Amino acid sequence: MEQFYLKNVARYHTLVERIDPTPKPRIPAGTASPNMVVSARIRPLSQDEDFPSAIYPRSVQQNVVDIHDLYNHPKGNPILKSFDYQVDQLFNPESTTDEIYERLVADLVPFAWNGGIGTLFAYGQTGSGKTFTVSRLEQLVAETLMNGTLEGDREIHMTIIDLAGNAAFDLLSKRQPVSLLEDSFGFTQMVGAKEYQVRNKEEMKILVEQATSFRRTASTFKNDASSRSHAICRIRIKDPATGTDGLLYLIDLAGSEGARDVASHGADRMRETREINNSLSVLKDCIRGKAEADALQSSARRKPGAKMPHIPFRRSALTKVLKHVFDPVGAQKCKTVVIACVNPSLADVGPSKNTLRFAELLRVLIPVSGKMVSDPMVPVTWTNAELREWIMQNFDTPPILPHIVASRESGAQFFNLTGTEIEYRCQKCPGVRIEHAKAFRSKIWGMQAEAQNMGWPNPKGVLSQTDDRVGENSDAVENFVR
Numbered sequence: 001m002e003q004f005y006l007k008n009v010a011r012y013h014t015l016v017e018r019i020d021p022t023p024k025p026r027i028p029a030g031t032a033s034p035n036m037v038v039s040a041r042i043r044p045l046s047q048d049e050d051f052p053s054a055i056y057p058r059s060v061q062q063n064v065v066d067i068h069d070l071y072n073h074p075k076g077n078p079i080l081k082s083f084d085y086q087v088d089q090l091f092n093p094e095s096t097t098d099e100i101y102e103r104l105v106a107d108l109v110p111f112a113w114n115g116g117i118g119t120l121f122a123y124g125q126t127g128s129g130k131t132f133t134v135s136r137l138e139q140l141v142a143e144t145l146m147n148g149t150l151e152g153d154r155e156i157h158m159t160i161i162d163l164a165g166n167a168a169f170d171l172l173s174k175r176q177p178v179s180l181l182e183d184s185f186g187f188t189q190m191v192g193a194k195e196y197q198v199r200n201k202e203e204m205k206i207l208v209e210q211a212t213s214f215r216r217t218a219s220t221f222k223n224d225a226s227s228r229s230h231a232i233c234r235i236r237i238k239d240p241a242t243g244t245d246g247l248l249y250l251i252d253l254a255g256s257e258g259a260r261d262v263a264s265h266g267a268d269r270m271r272e273t274r275e276i277n278n279s280l281s282v283l284k285d286c287i288r289g290k291a292e293a294d295a296l297q298s299s300a301r302r303k304p305g306a307k308m309p310h311i312p313f314r315r316s317a318l319t320k321v322l323k324h325v326f327d328p329v330g331a332q333k334c335k336t337v338v339i340a341c342v343n344p345s346l347a348d349v350g351p352s353k354n355t356l357r358f359a360e361l362l363r364v365l366i367p368v369s370g371k372m373v374s375d376p377m378v379p380v381t382w383t384n385a386e387l388r389e390w391i392m393q394n395f396d397t398p399p400i401l402p403h404i405v406a407s408r409e410s411g412a413q414f415f416n417l418t419g420t421e422i423e424y425r426c427q428k429c430p431g432v433r434i435e436h437a438k439a440f441r442s443k444i445w446g447m448q449a450e451a452q453n454m455g456w457p458n459p460k461g462v463l464s465q466t467d468d469r470v471g472e473n474s475d476a477v478e479n480f481v482r
């Protein structure tokens with residue numbers, strides 16, 4: 001694949017330059033929960049990188065990023081396909097970790113100081129900048145905790161462990177094994193992990209450096225010092241006056257290696273990768289489940305007896321250790337920040353799409369209507385009025401009739417907008433087609449993106465353009481119509 005990208009770098013640039021920067025519509029589905037921020041950080045391309053950047057943050061739409069990928073076409077030149085993703089906060093290659101700290105993490109520290117549970121996860125493919133980000137954030141957290149600006153006296157205790165599969169090791173005690181055992185309250189205890197009390201930022205820094213040097217590393221295709229384990233830094237902030245604890249977790253997740261990267265490794269590494277991917281998948285379900293539970297609890301329209309989402313934290317060692325972060329009936333308040341780290345290189349475009357898709361899946365938005373939905377791409381049924389309004393706004397050629405949305409040139413007709421399904425007819429697709437409104441909307445967006453990529457002059461009129469399709473372009477467009 002890398003050879004394919006290298007061979008077609010010039011065509012890639014040409015196709016990307018043709019793209020009209022007009023933003024595609026994103027549906028404002030609601031507001032993000034204040035207790036859950038999903039962000040993405042795009043790291044700079046490294047100097048020895050032979051590939052161009054495939055990731056383009058939109059200048060006109062905040063926190064939306066486009067990924068342009070090159071695809072082989074069996075009948076002609078490679079074609080471009082575009083994908084867009086939305087997060088709560090987006091950090092460009094120029095952003096510094098200090099800026100990320102200010103915007104995402106600075107709030108978590110006083111929150112934990114005052115008895116809450118603040119958790120930060122750095123997620124992303126191997127070599128995408130997770131450790132780079134978390135290690136600087138740990139220093140900044142240490143500075144804030146120790147600089148005397150926070151009110152009251154607290155004792156700070158620190159534990160750092162490393163989780164590889166179901167095995168845990170103490171990174172502050174020369175990788176001594178740690179047993180993860182459930183206590184009578186159902187909480188997982190890290191038995192054997194040493195907890196150190198720290199009194200100043202230098203002590204904290206020494207512990208963090210010690211942990212880094214003991215972190216289990218193994219060579220991977222992408223990053224020679226890649227971390228093949230989850231590193232969990234737990235800072236317990238005890239209020240001696242009340243005896244209560246606040247917690248701050250800084251978690252540098254294991255790199256999500258793609259299948260391409262594991263191809264050159266043996267069975268052990270493949271199993272290790274499967275375990276990592278499984279624990280990341282369970283983590284995703286737990287973060288989403290918790291966010292949905294929070295949204296339900298905070299929703300003014302919550303129906304009495306409404307079922308709480310299932311949070312499968314028992315399915316992996318990582319989420320068992322973090323049970324109280326995900327427990328929907330836990331007494332302590334929680335705030336969670338996710339930083340999806342992305343390598344912008346065209347050669348890494350596949351894993352980058354997966355990382356951003358993962359980030360989008362974590363977002364649970366609370367719509368103004370009170371009805372809970374997740375991100376805009378997750379199936380949502382549009383009302384008749386919403387769908388009609390969207391079509392009218394987005395098809396300016398030919399004019400739209402209020403009752404039948406018709407394209408004069410292609411003969412496409414949309415009718416029966418009264419339910420959750422839409423019927424449409426067009427000359428090239430004989431017969432009446434019935435589709436779910438959501439699927440139809442996605443299809444239209446795909447067609448518009450394709451039209452932009454092909455350099456057609458009027459992406460909004462793409463339905464009429466489908467009749468004029470010729471040569472290599474026809475199949476790609478037809479796929480969207482089918």
Ligand SMILES: Nc1ncnc2c1ncn2[C@@H]1O[C@H](COP(=O)(O)OP(=O)(O)OP(=O)(O)O)[C@@H](O)[C@H]1O
Nearest residue numbers: 043044126127128129130131132223226227254255
């Ligand atoms: N924002 C950045 N600015 C400059 N260099 C960066 C940035 N992010 C990452 N890097 C560099 O990229 C390389 C890989 O970063 P890092 O080790 O943090 O990746 P990782 O995601 O932790 O990988 P793994 O999962 O394999 O441990 C390092 O050399 C790091 O210095």
